[in-house]
Amino acid sequence: MKRFTRLEQIRRMDPYEEATEIYRLSVAYEFPWDFTRALELALYRTYAVPGIGRLLARTAELTDRTQKRYDDTSLLLDTIVEHGFGSEQGRTAIRRINQMHRSYDISDDDMRYVLCTFVVMPKRWIDAYGWRRMSRHEIVASTVHYRTLGRHMGIKDIPETYEEFESCLDSYEAAHFAWDEDARRVSDATLRLMASWYPGPLAPLLRATTLALLDDSLLHAFRYTPPSAITRAWVRRAVRLRGRAVRLLPPRRTPHFARQNREIKGYPYGYRIADLGTRPVPGVRGCPVRHAEPDAQAGGCGGGAQAG
Template sequence: MDRYALRDKTASLDPETDYEEISRILATQEFPWDINQALSFALFRTYAVPSIGALLFATGEFTERVQKRYDDTGLILDAILEHGLTSDRGRSAVRRMNNMHGSYDIPNSDMLYVLSTFVVMPVRWIEQYGWRSLTAHEITATTNYYRKMGALMGIKDIPSTVDDFADFMDSYEAEHFAYDAGARAVADSTLALLCTFPPNDKAPKRAIEVFSRSLMDDALLDAFRYRRPNRVVRFLSRRALTLRGKVVRFMPVRATPMFARELPNFRSYPGGYEVEDLGTFPRDNARPPAFPGNGCPAKHHDSKETGTPPSAPVSARVTVT
């Protein structure tokens, strides 16, 4: 298969209607490693907003069960990506996400900020480290994908373009990035988890931590009060990723999709899992879900015309082999 065959395939699809298929091709075949890294860094930088980082610390999930929390987040998003936003499993995954978020008083601005990082960071990462840049066609499609997901999550005032998302993200960080001890603990715990992922686990922990910090911008480092790596270390770390991209350019096209559950980083469910069981089920200090019953933007299996109640959750058991 020609190295640019997948780019040609995405170019043949409509980013206004085929955004899910385009996003799936990019995340599971064309740039699986890059997009996984970019989304991990996207989530990581949200900790630097104290209202987000402090809440994550208060739940204890990112410090006491960080591997499970990492896996749950990735697997929920994986189910949506693989099966589609409006599929039975996709709706089940979105509802699981909504129920978790609905247990806390999270402002729309924070939800929108997290969404913006998922739109913007993969574009910036691939532009800097990918074996090729994303096309305008592909960027429009991935933006539409997350716009639709945001709507199903009940997020308001969602930007229309990647540039609008980027403007919002950059201004939000400039206004809100600040130090918080709990957020720093969440960041430290996440970096410690990163050191256990193959092949990182074969290298000294200190080297992985320095490498990771070398990829962070000064604003993010300062928000966590991390020491800024020197220019030489930064150059070598970023150059290594750039060279990786050049090598990937000459590698064969991935013929079959690779989903998150197939990565060695995901280790919490060796016997399989059900989407409905992923994530957290907060009881302490919880309030009623923000989207109870049919109010959830991710539609249930009921019919408003007939008035039938929501059906039982869709089983989405995945066996890990």
């Protein structure tokens, strides 16, 4: 197999009818490391919206149980990628996602924004640091995949195209990124988690490296001191060099899914998809989306979020 054989395969597929299959090839074969980093950054960005950051702090999921929350989020999202929306595993994952979100007071605008980060941040990361840029087929397939996820979650007014997702993300961040003490605590806990994956003496270096990859809007929202221009340049150059090195390697022949990532620490003996995720926290409740009729089996708030 040549380096671009799989890209040629993707370009022969229909990015609308085979969206999740194309997305799976991109995530599990072409860019597994890059998608992991980009989706970490996607979720991290959401903390800078005070409403999201405060809720996460109140539930303590990302301050007291940071590793578990990281593991469960990664595993639930990747279950859908690995097995598809129509599979038993995929339906179970969607049901758990909806059961979690219906327990808290999350606005539909915030839900839509989080969905936008899943579409936009991987493209931006891969175009900047990947071994090649994402093809148009991959961009469209990713957009369709997350539009499908958004419909299963009952999210309203989902953008149609990648460009609309990008515009929605940029405008929402411009309007809502702001300082919040609780959100900063969630951010600090996440940075500590990332540093914990490596030997202790490297922790300060890893924190500086992570901050160097953040844009000014995030640094300002969390009130972090911006890294020096030299630090930023060296860190970003190093990540780009990694991408160039990957380009010289033979193509991956076996898929790599999130459950195989070394960062997933909480389930050394395996897990059940139905057991993943959070359970309601007393005193922190509400419904992320409003619908006409309740339907607990569907896993959404009032029946709009279907589980498959």
